[in-house]
Amino acid sequence: MEFDWSPQDEAHREELRRFLDETLPEDWETISRDGPGSDAQAGFSREFCARMAERGWLTQHWPAAYGGSDAPPWRHAIVGEELWAIGEPRGPQYMNVNWIGPAIMEFGTEEQKAQHLPRISRGEVIWCQGFSEPEAGSDLVALRTRARREGDAYVVDGSKIWTSYAQHADFCILLVRTDPEAGRHKGISVLLVPMRTEGITVREIPSVVGERYFHEVFFDAVRVPVSCRLGPENEGWNVVTHALQYERVGAARYARAALTLDRLAERARERGWLEDPHVAERLGHARTLVEAARVLTYRVIDQRAHGKPPSTDTQLARVAGTDADLAVGELALELFGQEGLAYGSFADANFRLAMTAGVAVGATEVQLNLIAARHLELPRE
Amino acid sequence: MDFELDGEQQAILDSVDVLLSLRAGPERAIALAAKGELDHDLARALREAGFLSLATEVGPLEAALLVERAARAAAVLDVGARALVAPALLREVPDVPVALVHADGRGPVRHAAFAGVLLVADGAVARLVRVEPGSLAPVRSGYGDPLGFVPEALRRSGEALGAGSGERLLRWWRLALALELSGASTAALATTVAYLKQRRQFGRAIGSFQAVQHRLARCAIRTEASRWLALEAAHHGAPGERVAVAAAHAADTAAQVFRETHQLSGAIGFTREHDLHVFSMRLQSLRLELGGSTAHARAITAERWAEGAP
Numbered sequence: 001m002e003f004d005w006s007p008q009d010e011a012h013r014e015e016l017r018r019f020l021d022e023t024l025p026e027d028w029e030t031i032s033r034d035g036p037g038s039d040a041q042a043g044f045s046r047e048f049c050a051r052m053a054e055r056g057w058l059t060q061h062w063p064a065a066y067g068g069s070d071a072p073p074w075r076h077a078i079v080g081e082e083l084w085a086i087g088e089p090r091g092p093q094y095m096n097v098n099w100i101g102p103a104i105m106e107f108g109t110e111e112q113k114a115q116h117l118p119r120i121s122r123g124e125v126i127w128c129q130g131f132s133e134p135e136a137g138s139d140l141v142a143l144r145t146r147a148r149r150e151g152d153a154y155v156v157d158g159s160k161i162w163t164s165y166a167q168h169a170d171f172c173i174l175l176v177r178t179d180p181e182a183g184r185h186k187g188i189s190v191l192l193v194p195m196r197t198e199g200i201t202v203r204e205i206p207s208v209v210g211e212r213y214f215h216e217v218f219f220d221a222v223r224v225p226v227s228c229r230l231g232p233e234n235e236g237w238n239v240v241t242h243a244l245q246y247e248r249v250g251a252a253r254y255a256r257a258a259l260t261l262d263r264l265a266e267r268a269r270e271r272g273w274l275e276d277p278h279v280a281e282r283l284g285h286a287r288t289l290v291e292a293a294r295v296l297t298y299r300v301i302d303q304r305a306h307g308k309p310p311s312t313d314t315q316l317a318r319v320a321g322t323d324a325d326l327a328v329g330e331l332a333l334e335l336f337g338q339e340g341l342a343y344g345s346f347a348d349a350n351f352r353l354a355m356t357a358g359v360a361v362g363a364t365e366v367q368l369n370l371i372a373a374r375h376l377e378l379p380r381e
Numbered sequence: 382m383d384f385e386l387d388g389e390q391q392a393i394l395d396s397v398d399v400l401l402s403l404r405a406g407p408e409r410a411i412a413l414a415a416k417g418e419l420d421h422d423l424a425r426a427l428r429e430a431g432f433l434s435l436a437t438e439v440g441p442l443e444a445a446l447l448v449e450r451a452a453r454a455a456a457v458l459d460v461g462a463r464a465l466v467a468p469a470l471l472r473e474v475p476d477v478p479v480a481l482v483h484a485d486g487r488g489p490v491r492h493a494a495f496a497g498v499l500l501v502a503d504g505a506v507a508r509l510v511r512v513e514p515g516s517l518a519p520v521r522s523g524y525g526d527p528l529g530f531v532p533e534a535l536r537r538s539g540e541a542l543g544a545g546s547g548e549r550l551l552r553w554w555r556l557a558l559a560l561e562l563s564g565a566s567t568a569a570l571a572t573t574v575a576y577l578k579q580r581r582q583f584g585r586a587i588g589s590f591q592a593v594q595h596r597l598a599r600c601a602i603r604t605e606a607s608r609w610l611a612l613e614a615a616h617h618g619a620p621g622e623r624v625a626v627a628a629a630h631a632a633d634t635a636a637q638v639f640r641e642t643h644q645l646s647g648a649i650g651f652t653r654e655h656d657l658h659v660f661s662m663r664l665q666s667l668r669l670e671l672g673g674s675t676a677h678a679r680a681i682t683a684e685r686w687a688e689g690a691p
């Protein structure tokens with residue numbers, strides 16, 4: 001047990017920071033104030049990811065065979081921390097490199113790998129995740145979007161909801177039901193669907209969070225070649241649980257919360273608020289939450305670095321990250337008071353980014369259920 | 382970066398665990414509490430096995446692992462002060478119990494009634510005060526560790542340990558506290574989780590109710606984080622911000638774990654016939670030390686964000 005970064009990792013972080021200083025435009029704060037799915041940020045991601053790719057950094061944790069350089073998980077974690085902290089200049093593409101690409105490596109055919117992996121690792125493609133449905137939220141296996149086999153194609157009917165990035169996406173990783181008779185976890189398949197296929201319509205759902213946060217995606221007799229299926233038919237649930245284990249700590253939320261808290265404390269100091277012991281306590285307590293989330297996330301990365309299978313430590317990290325994010329977002333609003341209500345202000349931008357933390361990527365209560373069952377091994381009803 | 386124990390650490394912890402399972406544990410803690418005693422036998426066994434000098438002979442992280450494990454095993458001993466704090470300040474680890482004292486503190490001091498050495502934090506310096514073990518008056522208390530009264534004059538006396546020693550004492554003291562809090566919180570939670578798996582009401586195990594499960598799950602997230610934060614801080618040599626984070630987090634966790642474990646244990650949790658109190662009552666004592674969570678939290682802000690912070 002030891003908790004030092006290797007000199008190579010430290011050097012990489014420094015190099016990355018220099019690169020960001022040089023690469024991010026002056027108005028980056030404005031570009032990033034509406035989240036990774038906004039037009040500005042998704043657009044910028046195509047430029048930015050291409051530059052990351054040029055340096056071999058975008059997918060460095062991937063195996064060399066797929067355009068990576070087998071960088072250890074810790075190296076990739078540093079990239080996640082640095083980029084997510086400043087507002088994720090990879091835009092929606094963080095999903096591609098964190099888990100969509102790895103899922104294709106694990107379950108894809110040679111043809112699928114050849115089609116998708118190079119484009120992902122060059123940073124030129126945007127994906128969206130079509131999992132949730134109106135009747136399938138936390139209970140994802142209740143999904144009903146239907147894919148019927150017709151010759152060498154599936155015909156997809158149904159709808160997805162909350163789909164981030166759908167308006168910008170080139171592809172969707174889509175969960176469909178291929179066998180409605182099979183048990184709940186059976187009969188689900190994964191399709192890799194080009195978004196510009198006839199019969200797909202996207203509607204933005206206006207939200208209080210930011211631009212382009214949520215969409216509905218409708219599938220009306222959409223023909224998807226069978227060759228676009230990822231993994232075996234009716235075994236999609238395996239593919240998804242595998243992929244989600246990576247997603248749950250994929251976004252380094254704690255890093256974002258940590259940087260936001262530092263910036264908040266800096267502003268508090270400039271305004272003399274640190275003299276108020278109550279403010280000092282609040283900031284200190286928020287820092288403990290951010291640090292707790294960081295160390296629990298590191299624990300998960302460490303298990304991956306040791307080649308261990310994912311464990312419920314993922315859920316511990318995830319809930320801690322959510323708590324930290326929410327606490328920092330709320331604190332920013334409270335310290336700034338009504339000043340923070342103005343659109344685009346520091347407190348507002350950070351609060352809006354934080355406010356969905358407890359629901360996105362699997363709600364907190366569901367994580368707590370898993371911790372109770374698997375970590376504490378408490379009995380079921 | 383590696384969260385797994387290496388071979389040497391594993392070997393140390395294996396023998397620490399064997400020793401603690403033979404010589405510590407809630408039953409023994411209850412017996413010692415009835416007599417208001419410190420566990421001198423355990424101290425001797427740990428010393429003879431070389432565990433009290435882990436900090437100097439192996440490193441602070443290994444000593445930290447011992448302190449956390451001892452707290453989990455309900456050891457009634459000044460193991461944090463002796464194995465972790467004293468080695469950071471003194472060339473030789475004392476063979477007598479060590480009590481940590483704040484010069485401006487008013488309340489009774491853990492282990493003082495048995496201490497042969499007091500380490501006093503007095504502003505910029507720490508001072509070493511030698512006392513005859515057993516000479517300080519015991520203070521009756523139900524909060525786990527035996528307490529003693531340290532008169533004002535003693536808090537102001539002794540040999541100054543040099544520049545920077547005051548700050549050094551506070552840092553390592555905070556770290557020891559974080560480790561003890563974390564170990565005791567973990568054990569309190571484990572006691573209650575085990576109980577709720579078998580205690581049945583309304584025809585089912587109480588631990589199967591979701592309202593109960595979520596509260597326990599939240600405690601588990603916090604105790605895990607507390608432990609890692611404290612161990613990390615130990616590895617880095619107890620830097621000011623990290624130990625304040627670990628202590629504040631552990632103190633807040635202790636408050637939550639106390640509240641939840643007692644609430645969810647029902648009446649049995651308040652009795653001396655159930656193990657919970659061995660850990661939980663101690664949590665209240667530990668979480669107040671050094672000004673408690675608010676003082677630790679202010680220290681974080683001072684260390685990280687104040688004008689001219691490092």
Ligand SMILES: Cc1cc2nc3c(=O)[nH]c(=O)nc-3n(C[C@H](O)[C@H](O)[C@H](O)COP(=O)(O)OP(=O)(O)OC[C@H]3O[C@@H](n4cnc5c(N)ncnc54)[C@H](O)[C@@H]3O)c2cc1C
Nearest residue numbers: 129130131132137138162163164356359360361362363365
């Ligand atoms: C910002 C954001 C982005 C998202 N992006 C995507 C995306 O790109 N693609 C996609 O497919 N989905 C996306 N989602 C959807 C997300 O995965 C779901 O919102 C989430 O899984 C919860 O489902 P729900 O919103 O239907 O809530 P519900 O399932 O209706 O839950 C409502 C509340 O009930 C609680 N609850 C539910 N079941 C239980 C239970 N068994 N025990 C106790 N409490 C329970 C939940 O925890 C929650 O608090 C996104 C969501 C957000 C907020």
